[in-house]
Amino acid sequence: MAQSAVLTDSGPKAGRNFSRVQEIIKDYGATESALIPILQKVQDEYRYLPEEILTFVATALDIPPATVYGVATFYAQFSLEPKGKHIIKCCDGTACHVRKNQTIINAIEQRLNLSDGRQTTDDHRFTFEIVSCIGACALAPAVVIDGRVYGQTTPERIVAAIDEIEEADKAEAAQ
Amino acid sequence: MTPFAKLNSPSELDALKRKAISAISGCATRVLVCGGTGCMASGSPKVLEALQSALEKHSVPVRADIMNEEDEAAISIGYSGCPGYCQVGPIVRILPADYFYTHVKPEDAEEIVTQTVLGGQPVQRLLFNDGSESYATRDDLPFYKDQVNVVLADCGVVEPGDIRDYISRDGYRALAEALYGLTPEAVVAEVTESGLRGRGGAGFSTGRKWGFTQVVKSDKKYVVCNADEGDPGAFMDESIMEGNPHALLEGMAIAGYAIGADEGYIYVRAEYPLAIERLRTAISQAEQAGLLGDRILGGPFSFHIRIKEGAGAFVCGEETALISSIEGQRGMPRPKPPFPANSGLWGKPTVVNNVETFANVSKIILNGAEWFRSFGIESSPGTKVFALTGDVVNTGLIEVPMGTTVGDVVFKIGGGIRTGKAFKAVQIGGPSGACLTEEHLDLPLDYDSLRSVGAMVGSGGLVVMDESTCMVEIARFFMSFTQKESCGKCVLCREGTRRMLDILTRIVSGRGKVEDIDLLEELALTVRDGSLCGLGKSAPNPVISTLKHFRDEYLAHIVDGVCPAGECDAFKTYSIIEEKCRGCGLCAKKCPADAISGEIKKPYVINADLCIKCGACADACKFEAVTLG
Ligand SMILES: Cc1cc2nc3c(=O)[nH]c(=O)nc-3n(C[C@H](O)[C@H](O)[C@H](O)COP(=O)(O)O)c2cc1C
Ligand code: SF4
Ligand code: SF4
Ligand code: SF4
Ligand code: FES
Ligand code: FES
Numbered sequence: 001m002a003q004s005a006v007l008t009d010s011g012p013k014a015g016r017n018f019s020r021v022q023e024i025i026k027d028y029g030a031t032e033s034a035l036i037p038i039l040q041k042v043q044d045e046y047r048y049l050p051e052e053i054l055t056f057v058a059t060a061l062d063i064p065p066a067t068v069y070g071v072a073t074f075y076a077q078f079s080l081e082p083k084g085k086h087i088i089k090c091c092d093g094t095a096c097h098v099r100k101n102q103t104i105i106n107a108i109e110q111r112l113n114l115s116d117g118r119q120t121t122d123d124h125r126f127t128f129e130i131v132s133c134i135g136a137c138a139l140a141p142a143v144v145i146d147g148r149v150y151g152q153t154t155p156e157r158i159v160a161a162i163d164e165i166e167e168a169d170k171a172e173a174a175q
Numbered sequence: 176m177t178p179f180a181k182l183n184s185p186s187e188l189d190a191l192k193r194k195a196i197s198a199i200s201g202c203a204t205r206v207l208v209c210g211g212t213g214c215m216a217s218g219s220p221k222v223l224e225a226l227q228s229a230l231e232k233h234s235v236p237v238r239a240d241i242m243n244e245e246d247e248a249a250i251s252i253g254y255s256g257c258p259g260y261c262q263v264g265p266i267v268r269i270l271p272a273d274y275f276y277t278h279v280k281p282e283d284a285e286e287i288v289t290q291t292v293l294g295g296q297p298v299q300r301l302l303f304n305d306g307s308e309s310y311a312t313r314d315d316l317p318f319y320k321d322q323v324n325v326v327l328a329d330c331g332v333v334e335p336g337d338i339r340d341y342i343s344r345d346g347y348r349a350l351a352e353a354l355y356g357l358t359p360e361a362v363v364a365e366v367t368e369s370g371l372r373g374r375g376g377a378g379f380s381t382g383r384k385w386g387f388t389q390v391v392k393s394d395k396k397y398v399v400c401n402a403d404e405g406d407p408g409a410f411m412d413e414s415i416m417e418g419n420p421h422a423l424l425e426g427m428a429i430a431g432y433a434i435g436a437d438e439g440y441i442y443v444r445a446e447y448p449l450a451i452e453r454l455r456t457a458i459s460q461a462e463q464a465g466l467l468g469d470r471i472l473g474g475p476f477s478f479h480i481r482i483k484e485g486a487g488a489f490v491c492g493e494e495t496a497l498i499s500s501i502e503g504q505r506g507m508p509r510p511k512p513p514f515p516a517n518s519g520l521w522g523k524p525t526v527v528n529n530v531e532t533f534a535n536v537s538k539i540i541l542n543g544a545e546w547f548r549s550f551g552i553e554s555s556p557g558t559k560v561f562a563l564t565g566d567v568v569n570t571g572l573i574e575v576p577m578g579t580t581v582g583d584v585v586f587k588i589g590g591g592i593r594t595g596k597a598f599k600a601v602q603i604g605g606p607s608g609a610c611l612t613e614e615h616l617d618l619p620l621d622y623d624s625l626r627s628v629g630a631m632v633g634s635g636g637l638v639v640m641d642e643s644t645c646m647v648e649i650a651r652f653f654m655s656f657t658q659k660e661s662c663g664k665c666v667l668c669r670e671g672t673r674r675m676l677d678i679l680t681r682i683v684s685g686r687g688k689v690e691d692i693d694l695l696e697e698l699a700l701t702v703r704d705g706s707l708c709g710l711g712k713s714a715p716n717p718v719i720s721t722l723k724h725f726r727d728e729y730l731a732h733i734v735d736g737v738c739p740a741g742e743c744d745a746f747k748t749y750s751i752i753e754e755k756c757r758g759c760g761l762c763a764k765k766c767p768a769d770a771i772s773g774e775i776k777k778p779y780v781i782n783a784d785l786c787i788k789c790g791a792c793a794d795a796c797k798f799e800a801v802t803l804g
Contacts, residue, residue, distance in 0.1 A: 035503040036486055040445070067504075074505040074662075075486035077445055093407030094605065094638045095564035097652055132489070132656065133407035134446050137562055137636075138261035138570040139213050147448070149216035151261075 018056050020045060025060050032063055035071055039078060048079045084120045084127035086165055088112075088158075089144040093133030101141035105130065107155030108143075111162055125169065126162070179338065181465035183473035185351035188342065188466075195343035198242045203249040204292050205241070205270040207332065211257025211417055212410075212449055213571075214264035218280070219254075222265050225281035226252060229288040242339050250292060256418015258331025259572035260318050263303060270332070273312040276301040318569045321587050323550060325558045326534045327574045330418035335453050338460040341421040347466050349537035353429050354474050357540075362433040363389055366536065368544035370556040375401055375492075375529030376607070376633050376709075378555070378622040381536075384526060387516040388434040391524040396436035398427050399501070399520060399527045402443040402450070403485050405492040406605030407656065409636035411560040412530035414572050416443070416450035419534070420457035424480060426533030428467060429540060431478040434526055439478065442497050444485040454482055489660035493708050494527040496662070507662045508708035531560055531635075551577030555621035559632065565601075565639035568593040575620070582616035585639055596641040599740075600724070604633025606653040606660075607713035609720035610646070629720060631713075645742035646725040647732055650717045651679035657714040668711030671702035675718060685745035687733035696722065747803045749786055749793065753778045755800035762792035762801060 024041045028034040038057060043049055049072050058065040072078045090096075090105050109115060112126050120127045136142040139151025143158050145165070150158065182188050199205070208214075208223040230237050236248035258266060263277035267287065274297045276287070283301060290298050302309040303316050310316045334340045341347070353362050367382025388396065400423065404412040415423060427439045443451055458480055461467040469477045483501050490496050491506035498520050500506035519525025535557060539547045548556045555577040561584065564570045568590030575584065581601060585591070592598050600610040603620075609630035611618065618624055625631055640649070658672040675698050678691050699715035706712045722729065731739050738746040751762070751771075756778040763771040763779060770786040773779030781792070781801075793801040 031503075033501070033503040036500065037484070040484060040486065070505055071503070075488050077485075077487035091407075094602065094636065094652070095408040095562075095570075098565045098638055098640055098644055098649075131446065131487075132405075133409070135212050135404075135410040135413040135450075136216055136261070137408050137410050137564045138572070139216060139264075140564060140570075142216070149212060151213060151216040 018053070021053055021056055022060070025057065030061050032061055032067075035061060035063070035068065036075070039068075039072060043078060047083045047085075048081055051080070081120065082124060084124050085169075086126050086146050087144075088126060088128045088162070089131045089134065090128070091132070091134050091136070091140070091142045091144075092130045093137060093140075095133075095137035095140040096142055099140040104141055104143060104153065104155050104158055107159055108162070111159050125166070179460060179463040181463065183465065185348075185355050185472060188347060188351050188472060191339065191464075192342050192345070192348070194244070195242055195339040198244045199340075199343055201244055201249065202238065202241060202251045204251075206250070206252040206287075206292065207255040207268045207270065207334070208252070209257060209264055209266040209268075209331070210254030210335070211261060211264075211331075211414060212447075213257060213261030214266055215449070217261075217264045219265035221281045222267065222279050222284065223252070223254065225284035226267070226287060229284040230292070233288055233293065235288065235292060241334075241337070253334045254336065255332060256330045256335050257414045257572065258313065258418075259327060259414070259574075260316070260569070261572070262570045267301075268313070268332070269297075272297070273314075274298075275303060275310070275313045275316065277303045317590065318571070318573075318588060321579075321583065322574050323558055323576050324574050325538055325550060326415065326422075326531055326560055327418075327572065329422065330414060333419055335418055335420055336456055338421060338457065338464055338466075341419070345541060346421055346537075347425055347461075349540035350425050350428050350432075350466065351472055353432055353540055354472060354476055359389060359433045359435060362429060362540065365544050366433070366539060369539045369547040370544070370554075371532065371535055371539060371547065372555060372557075372622060373529055374531035374535075374559065374632075374635070376604070376631065378632060381528060381532055384516065384528070385430060385433050387514070388524045388526045391517055393524050395438075395521075395523045396434055397520040397523055397525040398430045398434065398436045398439035399494075399498070399515075399525055400427055400439065400441040400530060400533055401492060401494065401497060401527055402441050402447075402530045403489075403492040403497060404444055404447075404530075404634065405489040405660075406607075406634040406636045408564055408605060408638050409562045409634045411562055411572055411635055413447050413450050415530050415534050415560075416447070417453050420450075420453045421461065422534040422537060423454075423530055424457055424461055424467060426528075426536035427480060428471065428478045429536050430526055430528065430533065432476055434524070436526070437477050437479065439480045440483055440501055440520070441480060442483045442485060442491070442501060445487060451482060451484060458482070488662070489656075490662045490708070490710050493710060496708070497527065498525065505662075507664050508710075510707060529634075552619065552621055554623050559620065559635055561620075561635045561637045563589050563637050563639070565637075566592055566594055566596075566641040566644070567639045577621045578619040578624075580616065581611055581618050581620060584620065584637065585616070589639060592639070592641045594641050594643070596643055599640050599642045599644060600646065602638040602640065602649065602717070603636070604631045604716075605636045606656045607631065607709065607716055608633045608636075609716050610640075610649075610724060612724050629716075629723070631716075643740050643742060645683070645738050645740040646721045646728050647679065647738075648683050648740075648742055650721045651676065651683055653717040654679055654714070657710060661710060661714075665705065665707050665711055667702050667705030668707070668714065671698055671705070672711070672714050674698055675702070675715065679718070682729065682732050683738075683743045683745065685732070685736060685743075687729075689733055691733065692722065692726070692729055741804070744803070745788075747788075748783050749781050749788060749790070749801055749803055750783075751779050751781055751792075752800050752802055755798050756796075757798050757800070759797075761795045761797070765791045765795040767791065
């Protein structure tokens with residue numbers, strides 16, 4: 001299954017096999033202007049940017065590793081740490097903020113046992129990010145879970161959605 | 176869908192338009208389900224599915240391809256873009272009667288099919304109802320009554336996934352007219368004459384900007400569309416890209432012709448996956464139809480458009496940073512001059528415009544500068560799309576003539592405050608903007624009037640706040656945004672925003688000092704004057720404007736130790752509601768400060784002087800008897 005291949009790849013030993021990265025670089029072209037799209041694609045595949053891959057990309061594009069690292073750390077979208085299997089994004093744009101989204105943020109952090117700025121749960125199941133506006137402002141407050149947008153939402157509904165995902169994962173694992 | 180045949184001349188475009196119109200008019204009923212981000216979130220995909228199965232169940236023949244005239248079926252169904260009123264979504268529109276159904280659920284599909292599609296009658300209970308009456312068609316709705324749609328006119332009625340629908344509404348005719356009837360100079364002159372000003376914030380004359388780029392001699396030039404829409408709380412550019420992507424593509428191609436560029440880039444923020452998908456489809460269809468790509472409409476002009484996805488940095492909305500980002504670098508602003516018009520993408524002359532700016536262009540070419548000037552006011556012609564959000568009854572995208580007053584937007588279109596509380600302020604222009612208050616209700620919304628009171632149109636985010644919003648907290652919120660997004664190049668922006676944030680955080684946490692106000696004002700000026708780009712220059716704006724209009728509120732936090740809006744947690748106290756307390760004593764056991772006392776089976780009380788506000792009592796109580804207020 002494609003999914004599990006990605007999962008094993010994103011483990012601590014990720015990046016040993018560079019063939020997929022090579023393909024991505026070939027698709028976008030080995031030029032500096034393709035660096036950001038290449039990193040985006042790599043992150044899509046691995047859910048983060050493993051360090052060896054950054055070095056590999058630098059060599060392939062013939063630019064200093066420091067430049068690649070500089071770009072990877074500049075943009076909020078890139079993560080140098082492995083992310084969880086499920087990504088929860090809570091919008092903290094103005095429209096959501098004035099509709100008092102703080103209770104939702106608190107509820108998610110509590111539900112996932114995240115504190116002190118930690119974003120990913122210990123079991124690497126969930127990553128929780130606070131983002132600025134996902135373009136559903138008329139339905140504030142908004143949360144995105146694995147690409148699905150929840151508008152005019154409440155702490156209870158989001159916690160229930162997390163429960164459901166956890167149940168589904170358990171059922172899958174049991175099979 | 177079969178690939179589109181390449182159009183080789185304006186007359187072939189005309190022929191396709193006539194064919195599309197006739198095909199559409201052969202459809203007795205068109206069902207349009209809103210496919211904007213908002214309605215998709217509210218469940219419109221399930222509504223579309225349910226409608227499709229209901230049609231099948233009743234054996235209603237549906238046209239697989241609306242433009243296939245041969246098809247006997249007279250019903251079509253598909254996704255439209257966002258008509259703006261996302262709050263009452265999912266929205267379903269039935270054309271040509273234009274019944275406007277709100278809050279549609281999959282269970283409603285059966286009735287829509289039997290009553291409206293087959294019976295020709297509206298389903299009363301799905302029409303918008305404001306409590307006293309219901310409104311059958313879109314134009315009747317109070318939300319739309321005072322709007323004037325130029326840019327959004329086709330958004331929500333056209334199917335973004337089918338270029339022929341856009342063509343049936345005069346799509347790409349402006350491009351054809353420009354290529355075959357106007358010199359590049361004449362295009363620039365018309366746009367200049369129209370008075371169109373950039374909708375991305377600064378309000379610079381679009382025609383003049385094009386003119387500067389046109390006169391520069393170069394082997395290569397670029398057109399760049401700024402679709403980074405960084406202002407958190409604004410989504411008009413998103414809606415245009417999702418709902419009517421071809422309007423943007425056509426505007427860019429016309430710009431390319433005007434300045435002599437054969438290549439364009441759209442820089443879209445990554446948080447808009449649906450917009451990116453729709454743009455990709457639109458570009459591919461336009462290329463097949465010969466409306467983009469090599470030798471457009473069989474003539475000598477070629478224009479290619481590529482998409483670049485942003486990677487989550489607000490500063491990349493600044494045009495020079497955006498250009499660096501397209502080049503694959505960190506998105507840091509560069510000093511101007513040189514302006515992009517002379518040295519932009521890869522050092523070549525480049526025009527950078529906002530999505531909404533481009534979306535106005537084809538209308539101007541088709542209808543003329545004079546027509547465009549009939550909207551809005553002399554110094555700011557045309558309309559402006561605003562994202563109206565926050566504590567108003569009606570939230571969504573609205574389009575009004577430039578110069579419409581703040582009060583009309585908030586109270587007529589927005590329907591007033593939804594909470595029943597008093598109106599307090601509107602924040603305009605996002606983190607770079609300012610707040611407008613009661614005293615500004617008669618102020619016209621246009622570039623110059625706003626500037627005269629220290630505010631700006633900005634991107635067009637309008638966030639309405641009621642009296643329960645703390646203005647110091649809002650200033651802190653914006654400062655925390657700009658502080659995080661500062662690229663760090665200028666010391667004063669980087670450190671200054673951090674210091675201002677520290678001070679604001681201190682004030683909302685109840686640790687403010689009287690000197691803090693002077694300090695904030697001093698820092699505001701230093702940061703503004705010592706920053707390279709607009710991010711730093713405008714970062715102090717929310718602080719300056721809240722200090723101007725709500726200084727009392729700052730003082731109340733600092734001197735009186737209260738948050739007048741009742742929002743800041745630090746000023747709240749814990750107490751036990753007598754009627755709810757069962758006297759179990761659990762809270763007293765958990766209290767680390769021994770602040771709770773009482774007798775078993777009788778209401779307990781909290782001694783506010785001892786309480787350290789840890790919240791343990793509220794967590795412990797099983798009867799929700801402990802409140803924070
Ligand atoms: C920090 C910062 C963020 C900006 N963000 C945007 C944006 O998201 N969208 C936009 O169109 N313009 C944005 N601008 C303005 C652009 O620099 C530029 O003026 C604009 O894209 C020009 O297009 P226009 O003339 O059509 O408005 C931003 C400017 C600054 C300083
Ligand atoms: S003002 Fe701020 S965001 Fe702009 S270049 Fe300077 S440090 Fe970067
Ligand atoms: S825990 Fe709740 S019910 Fe029990 S004494 Fe405290 S406030 Fe009263
Ligand atoms: S908030 Fe904490 S300190 Fe205050 S009364 Fe409750 S338990 Fe005691
Ligand atoms: S502010 Fe939250 S979706 Fe835009
Ligand atoms: S997304 Fe459907 S009305 Fe805006």
